[in-house]
Amino acid sequence: MKTSAARRIAGPALGVVVFVAVIGVWQLWAGAADSFVVPTASEVARRAWEVWPTSDFLSEVGQSMKRYAAGFAIAAAIGIALGLLVGASHAARRTLDPFLECLRAVPAIAIVPAAILILGLGDASRIAVIAFGLCFPILVNTAEGVRGIPLEVRDTASMLHVGRVERASRIYFPAALPSIMAGLRIAVSLGLVLVIVSEFVGERNGIGYYLILKQSEFDYPALYAGILFLGLLGYVLNRLFLLVEHRVLAWHYRAAGE
Amino acid sequence: MPSLAARSDREGRSLLSRPQKATDAMLTSAHLYPAEGRAIVRTMKRVNVPGWLFVVTVTLLVETGVRAFDYEQKIATPSSTLRALYGALADGTLSGEIGFTLHAYLEGLALAILIGVTAGLLIGSSRTLLDASSVVIEFLRPIPAVALIPLAILFFGPFGIAAHRFVVVFAAVWPILINTIYGVRGGDRMLQDVARTAGVGRVGRLFHVTLPAALPSIATGIRVSATIALVVCVTAEFRTGAGGIGNYMEDQQFANKLPELYGAILLVSLLALAFNAGLRIVQRRTLFWSGEERSAR
Numbered sequence: 275m276k277t278s279a280a281r282r283i284a285g286p287a288l289g290v291v292v293f294v295a296v297i298g299v300w301q302l303w304a305g306a307a308d309s310f311v312v313p314t315a316s317e318v319a320r321r322a323w324e325v326w327p328t329s330d331f332l333s334e335v336g337q338s339m340k341r342y343a344a345g346f347a348i349a350a351a352i353g354i355a356l357g358l359l360v361g362a363s364h365a366a367r368r369t370l371d372p373f374l375e376c377l378r379a380v381p382a383i384a385i386v387p388a389a390i391l392i393l394g395l396g397d398a399s400r401i402a403v404i405a406f407g408l409c410f411p412i413l414v415n416t417a418e419g420v421r422g423i424p425l426e427v428r429d430t431a432s433m434l435h436v437g438r439v440e441r442a443s444r445i446y447f448p449a450a451l452p453s454i455m456a457g458l459r460i461a462v463s464l465g466l467v468l469v470i471v472s473e474f475v476g477e478r479n480g481i482g483y484y485l486i487l488k489q490s491e492f493d494y495p496a497l498y499a500g501i502l503f504l505g506l507l508g509y510v511l512n513r514l515f516l517l518v519e520h521r522v523l524a525w526h527y528r529a530a531g532e
Numbered sequence: 533m534p535s536l537a538a539r540s541d542r543e544g545r546s547l548l549s550r551p552q553k554a555t556d557a558m559l560t561s562a563h564l565y566p567a568e569g570r571a572i573v574r575t576m577k578r579v580n581v582p583g584w585l586f587v588v589t590v591t592l593l594v595e596t597g598v599r600a601f602d603y604e605q606k607i608a609t610p611s612s613t614l615r616a617l618y619g620a621l622a623d624g625t626l627s628g629e630i631g632f633t634l635h636a637y638l639e640g641l642a643l644a645i646l647i648g649v650t651a652g653l654l655i656g657s658s659r660t661l662l663d664a665s666s667v668v669i670e671f672l673r674p675i676p677a678v679a680l681i682p683l684a685i686l687f688f689g690p691f692g693i694a695a696h697r698f699v700v701v702f703a704a705v706w707p708i709l710i711n712t713i714y715g716v717r718g719g720d721r722m723l724q725d726v727a728r729t730a731g732v733g734r735v736g737r738l739f740h741v742t743l744p745a746a747l748p749s750i751a752t753g754i755r756v757s758a759t760i761a762l763v764v765c766v767t768a769e770f771r772t773g774a775g776g777i778g779n780y781m782e783d784q785q786f787a788n789k790l791p792e793l794y795g796a797i798l799l800v801s802l803l804a805l806a807f808n809a810g811l812r813i814v815q816r817r818t819l820f821w822s823g824e825e826r827s828a829r
Contacts, residue, residue: 381804
C-alpha cells in the first residue's frame with residue numbers, strides 16, 4: 275500500500291501516462307489505417323496550430339462567444355429572478371410549476387426554427403435559443419436553494435417585517451447562492467452545446483458553422499481541430515467558473531468548515 | 533455538494549471535483565412536490581389545479597393573440613398545431629419518423645448504459661483505474677456531443693442510423709459513467725469489509741454489495757442521460773438527411789408549414805416528458821428500498 279503522499283503524485287502521473295498512451299495508439303493506428311477520415315494525432319495538432327491563431331477562426335469564435343455571453347446573462351437574470359419567486363412563494367410555485375415543466379421539456383433544437391421565424395436569421399434568434407436552454411437549470415437550482423432556507427430564517431424575516439424586495443435580495447439571494455452557482459455551473463457547459471446547436475441553421479458564422487463548413491469541405495484535420503478547440507474551451511470556461519465560484523462562495527466554504 | 537467539491541479540490545483530485553454528479557435538480561423539479569404518496573387519493577389531491585389552469589390560460593392567450601394580431605405567418609396557433617400533429621399522427625406520416633428516432637435513441641441509450649455502468653463500476657472500485665482514466669475522461673467529457681455530429685456524418689455517412697447512435701452514445705455516457713463512479717465510491721465501506729470478512733469474493737462483492745449500493749445514483753444518471761440523449765438525437769437528425777422527427781422538422785421549416793413544425797416540436801417535448809415520467813416510475817418501483825424512498829415513509 276502506498277502512502278497518500280506518494281499517491282498524490284503517482285495518481286495524476288498515471289493519468290497523464292495513460293493519456294499519452296491513448297494519443298500514441300491513435301497516432302499509430304491512424305498511421306497504419308491510412309484512412310483520410312481519420313487523420314493522425316500529429317496531423318491534427320499541426321492543423322490546429324495553423325488554424326487556431328488565424329483571424330478567420332478567432333472571429334468565428336468571437337461571434338459565438340458574444341452570443342454565448344449575451345444568452346448566459348439573459349438566462350441568469352430570468353432564471354434567478356423567476357427562481358427566487360418560485361422558491362419563495364408557494365402560490366407562485368403551484369401556479370407556474372406545470373407551465374415551466376412543459377416549457378422545460380422542449381428541446382433547444384426545436385426552438386431554433388421558431389426563433390428564426392420570429393426573430394430573424396441574425397444574432398437575436400440565436401441568443402434567444404441559448405437563453406431559453408440555459409434558463410431552466412438556473413431557475414430550478416435557484417428555487418431549490420430558496421426552498422432549502424431554514425424555516426426559522428424565513429419566519430424571523432417575516433416577524434421583523436422585512437419587505438419583499440429586501441427579503442429577496444438580502445436573505446433569499448445570498449442564502450441560495452451556493453445552489454444558484456451550481457445552476458450557473460451547469461449552464462456554463464450547456465451554453466457551449468446551445469451555441470453550436472443555434473448555429474446549425476441561419477447566418478453563416480460562429481464556431482458551430484465552422485465545423486459544418488469544414489465537414490462540407492472535407493477538411494478533416496481542421497474539423498478535428500475545431501472539435502478539440504471546443505473541448506479545451508469548455509474545460510477552460512469550467513475552470514474559470516470554478517475560480518469565480520470559490521471566490522464568491524468563500525464565506526460559504528468557511529462557514530461549512532472547509 | 534460544495535463541501536465535497538472543496539474537499540476533493542484540496543486533495544488535488546480533479547476528476548471528482550469538477551464533473552458534477554447529476555442530481556434530480558438538473559432534471560425535474562421533483563423536489564417541488566411533497567414526498568411520494570401511497571394512495572390514489574393523495575395523487576388526486578396533488579393534481580395542481582391552479583398550475584394547469586395557468587397553462588390553459590396561456591395557451592388561450594396565445595391562440596387569441598396570434599389570431600387578433602394576424603401573426604399566423606410567424607407563430608402557429610395552438611389549435612392549428614394540435615390539428616396538424618393529430619393529422620400527421622393519424623395518417624401515418626410521422627410514424628416512420630418516430631420509429632427512426634426511437635430506434636437510434638433507444639439503441640444509443642442502451643449502449644451508453646452498458647458502457648457507462650460497466651466502466652463506472654470498474655473505475656469506481658479501483659483507485660488505480662480512477663487515477664489512470666482521469667485525464668482521458670477530463671479531456672473527452674467537455675467536448676459537446678453536438679460538435680461531433682459533423683464528424684459522425686463523415687465517419688458513418690449521412691443516411692444511416694449509425695451516425696445518430698454514435699452521437700447519442702457519446703452524449704449519454706458521461707452522466708451515467710460519472711454517477712456510477714460516485715455511487716460506487718459513495719458506498720458504505722463497512723459493508724464491503726463485512727462482505728470480505730464473510731468470505732465473499734471480488735466478483736460476489738461487485739454484484740451483491742457494490743452494484744446495489746450504487747443503483748440509486750446510477751438510476752439518476754440514466755434519467756439525466758435519457759433526456760439529453762433524446763435532444764441530441766433529434767439535433768443530429770436535423771443535420772442529416774436520414775429521417776427521424778428532427779429531419780421532419782427541418783422539412784416542415786423549409787416548406788414553411790408552421791403548424792406541422794410546431795406539432796413536431798410538441799411531439800418531441802411530449803416524448804421527453806413521457807420518457808422521464810416512465811423512468812421515474814421504474815425507479816420508484818424498483819428502488820423503493822433506497823434511502824430517499826425509505827425516508828419518505
